Amino acid sequence: VNIVTSKNQRRLRSGSIGGGSSIIQPFNAEAEAEAEANATHRHLNIANSVESIREEIRDLIRNNSVLAPKFLRLAFHDCVGGCDGCVDMTNPDNAGLDIPMDSLSGIVSAWKSSDISRADIWSLAAMVGSEMTQAQRDFRLDYVGRTDCEDSGRECLDENTNSRECRQDLGDARVLPDANLLIHEILSFFSDNFGFNAQETVALMGAHSIGTASQENSGFNGPVGWDNTNYFLDNDYYKMLIGGDPSKSDPEAEEMEDLIEFAPGWAQQRVVNGGSIPDRIQWTRGRTQDTARIISLNTDIGLARDLTGEIDSDGDVSCNFKNPAPRCPVASQTMDWMTTYRYDEEKFLEDFEGVLKKMIIAGYDAETELTYVAPPLFSTVTVPEISVAQLSYAGGLSVQLNVENPGGDRVWIAIRRHDISPHDSTGSGSSEAWSYVCGSTTCNDQSLVSNSFDIDDIGDGLWRAYLMKDMTFPYEAIAFSNTFSVGSTGISSSLDRYESGATVNLDFANILSSRFWITVYPADSTPADAQSGSLETWAWPCGDQTCNGDTMSSGEVSFNTIGDGVWRAFIMLDMYSPYESVAFSKTFAVGAVDQILVNKEGYSVGENIEVSFYNPTGARVWIGVYPASSDPNNLQGSTAAWSWPCGTRTCTGTDQYLTDGTFELLVREGEWRVYMMRDMTYPYSSVAYSDLFIVSPSTPNPTTAPPTAQPTSKPTTAPPTNRPTPLATTAIPTPMPSPLPTQNPTPQPSAPPSVSPTSSPTSFPTIGETQSYAELQSRISELEDIIKQMEDAGCTV
Ligand code: HEM
Structure with missing residues (x-):
């Protein structure tokens, strides 16, 4: 039984698995061997189909980035009660899921077969969404063969257990988690539905690191989402809920008190809704004048604080997250895992991938009821990738980039702020530096499938390298690297030398995150890891250790407690040790010292x-x-x-x-x-x-200015008139560096x-x-x- 749809037949012929024909030619007459060969072919065919579907889903997300989190939410809601490719759209908790369902419907009708179901495609979409929102891991689908509700041979049940016709938008009525669940109810929910323990539950909830909440769907008002980088699947979700003492260098040394005291502050807010959607209680943080503040639901807060006995039927909580008193008690069952993930993004992503894979086989015994997707032997799909050689660079040094499969002849590379969505429709954040894939702003070889080269002139700050689709504004990235830091002048001392006991003034610029803080260490501390010296003093950018200047990006901090010695000021990435600096000043001396x-x-x-x-x-x-x-x-x-x-x-x-x-x-x-x-x-x-x-x-001679004349909104269809230099097809304009001065x-x-x-x-x-x-x-x-x-x-x- 060799299941090959017309579509994947076409793909197979186009050359992946050794000719990939559906005609099997057994090498011997043994029936067993033939069956085995058939099974192998079938698995390879499935694997190739999955690979092709993967690519189609990637295209959907490339064209509309907000789909990535929506696919993840869709898979979660589908898999509550067993992944069966059906959700009950009469349940208001599913509001908004029509968007990801509709966008996948074309792929579903092209590919749904007895081997690959709609539920498989929804699960795959969640994996692809997770893969495309971070630069560290591939999220592969391991199994196919989930049964869609309409193919299960049974009737679906509504909330009163009356039977009804099964449809993708009218599956079994299922109880989804309420946003006011208490911690023990959250743990029971995930244990009952998925068999997850506390660690797995905490890891999976990190899904809220991407996406947003809208009043229209859920009644919650979270256009920015749960953290400041809602396009990126990272551990910021945990960092928003768990604190740490910046003066301690070892995560193990953190007292529970530090995890609370140094956590960002949250305040409750009532969202008033009309119609059938009730008013909601959510938590927000950020400047009050800022309309786009990040949010947490009671269930998110509940992973850090035990709200048992504190919530009323509306969701109003009687204790506070941090200040003022009374402070909500700690959620002891989940706090340790929240802390682990707050400190360790790599572990979060690894565990998240594991638990997501477990979530998307809910309702099945994978070994007996699903088909393992063998990795394709030869993938015809090439994925554009861009990476940086190091995660931190001292100021003035070149950043080494590696590019794979850029595709297209108009692809270029932009260095942009680390928190800019690759699909930045606002066009904000012009490029810090740019280059063609061949390695400069003037080179002309656009056929490269891989290249490594250095890029210069990147200022201090936190950046990502983005592979940009073309020159059409607003620019859109097809791949991005991990965040990397460049820095040496983001902070400077007003003087090189101060009298003993004098006030030291530090000017800082380009603070890119509300989590940055400023500190002074002995001059010989290692910049990327300033904890190697012992911290002399510290402050938030707003000037002291208690103020809240979330979005300050430049200013001055003064210290009058710095002892005699030679010091260096650092801007630190966040409060979580091991501390990492993103920028540092030149040394300055206090007192009579050499x-x-x-x-x-x-x-x-x-x-x-x-x-x-x-x-x-x-x-x-x-x-x-x-x-x-x-x-x-x-x-x-x-x-x-x-x-x-x-x-x-x-x-x-x-x-x-x-x-x-x-x-x-x-x-x-x-x-x-x-x-x-x-x-x-x-x-x-x-x-x-x-x-x-x-x-x-x-x-060397300065190169042509990069295409940073950005927000001049160009008609998107117009030819790429802002292409920097018309590319000569013959000789490359050679702003070669003038001959090197001879060595001494x-x-x-x-x-x-x-x-x-x-x-x-x-x-x-x-x-x-x-x-x-x-x-x-x-x-x-x-x-x-x-x-x-x-x-x-x-x-x-
Ligand atoms: C206690 C459990 C949970 C509750 C109460 C909850 C609640 C919510 C709510 C109210 C929204 C906003 C929906 C909107 O307004 O469009 C949302 C969004 C989202 N949820 Fe959850 N959620 C929970 C668990 C999960 C889990 C386990 C996942 C993934 C595995 C997940 C993934 C998402 C994603 C990605 C979004 C953003 C969707 C978008 O951008 O459109 N959630 N969640």
Whole structure:
């Protein structure tokens, strides 16, 4: 029995499974072997059909992104009581499901067969919706063979158990979860209907990370949905309900109190509805003047707070989520899992996929009643994909992109804010940077099926790389990457140096999320993971530790409790440890401490590097340039440049004891830091070091401006007039970087003595002695240079 619809026959012929014909040619006469071969073919045919349907569903979502969450909701409602491709549209709880049903109806009529049912297609649509709203996991359908209600050979029952004709919109009356269920009722509901435990229930409820609620359907008013990125399936749903103490570095160290105290605040709101829809109680957060605030239902809040005994029949809750008192008690059965997912998005997505797969086989024994969908041997479907090599980049560095199967010759890549929906019909958020798939804004090879290249000039912030369909405005993305951060100047200190006890002012810009916070760590903390130092102080962007400035994107925060030392200010991604910074300032010093600074982050070869130093004790110091990755307490090898604090290698006497000053140095291409040393003991140990700076070959010609003249609403049908440069079919316009300046010629910059003196001076010489010591040292440097050159030339010295 080889079930091949005309449609998948066509697909099979077009070349996936080795000719894929429906005619089976047994290799031996054994009936058993033939049956096995038949079964294998049948499975492969099914797998290919599923692959094709998958692609058709993807097209639907690409054309109308709001369908992704609607497919998920449809599958949930269908699978309550067993997935049978039918929902009871006379039940108001199903209001709005006509949209996903109607949009899938074309696919259903083309593909529904005895192997693939409407219920299968609805389940598949939920998987595809989940797959397309995040960039980490594929959501594959494992089984087909669900029976649609009208094919079950029975009658459907209405809410009074009277029988009626079964139809996709008139399935069995089923009890859907009320939005005022208490936590134990929620757990019972999912246990009774799906056999889920508390963990599975909590994971599945993360579905509310995507989609919205509308008064028209449910009476709830949530045009923005449950979190600030309602297109993206992520763990923000949990982050909105569970807090964490930013001063603690270990999730395990979080006290229950922190999970509550540091959670975002929620307030109840009554939504007044007319007609048959009752008024609703929902929870909202965000600025009050903002009409588009995120929402939670009592059942969402109920996963974090036990509302037992607190809700009246309207849904009004007598306790508060956080403040003021009385605070609702903690939902102890689910709190741990809510916390786990809040901290761990990867685990959430993994568990969500697992529980969703379980949900969509509800009502069936998969082993005996369903057919396993073997993965297709050769998929004819190529899915456009874009990814970034790293999730965080320091400011000024290139971001590495990988593109697969972009398809189409007008596809381009845009770097846009991480929270912009790929189907951003408003056109908001113009591109930060852009490129053709071939790797630049001027290249001309549009036939690439995969490519990896760097993209530059991405400012500080949280971004995604989007693969854009074409040049028609408003732009639409066909794929997107994970969120990645770029940052070094999102926050800066007003001064490089403050007096002890003085107020430190930090200016920040480009705060992209209500969860960002600002903190100060020792200067040597690792930017991507600032917890490696211990936190000195912190504040919300609105200025202190208690204010609520949800949507502030720029401003100033002042601290007057920062102790003496060299510090760095960070903008942190969210409150959930391990803390991650999305941007960080240059170092700044408080009090009389050693400090060394350079005036910029990037230089061209041949450009002077301005070095400033503070040496409050007036001890004798020297300043050397070493690779940025050097251990500041164990500096080895030759310096790339060095100087006494006077700015030369020849100054003597008091010039070697300056307490502060500024001078210039020239350094060859590379990534460097300037280190300040107090003695000559090799390997050198620095007392202060600068921020990293990059010396690069002179900058290439600027490229054509990206198509960011965005919201000029173009007629969507018009030809892509805003295509940046007409593409030459022959020679690519070559804004090649001008020939690289030649590398520094071989004579290495001379270095301070790189050989340990046999006995290090126990006390500093007097000024008189120092002169001859300096002379001696400069001679040693010269000799070292000569030796180095001789060694480079192959001599043994
Ligand atoms: C206690 C359980 C649940 C309750 C009370 C509940 C309630 C609701 C309500 C009232 C809406 C708004 C519908 C509208 O106005 O259009 C909604 C939307 C949604 N629900 Fe649930 N839900 C629950 C569980 C689930 C589960 C388990 C899933 C998925 C597996 C899910 C997926 C969704 C999605 C994706 C949306 C957004 C739909 C859209 O954007 O159109 N829900 N839910």
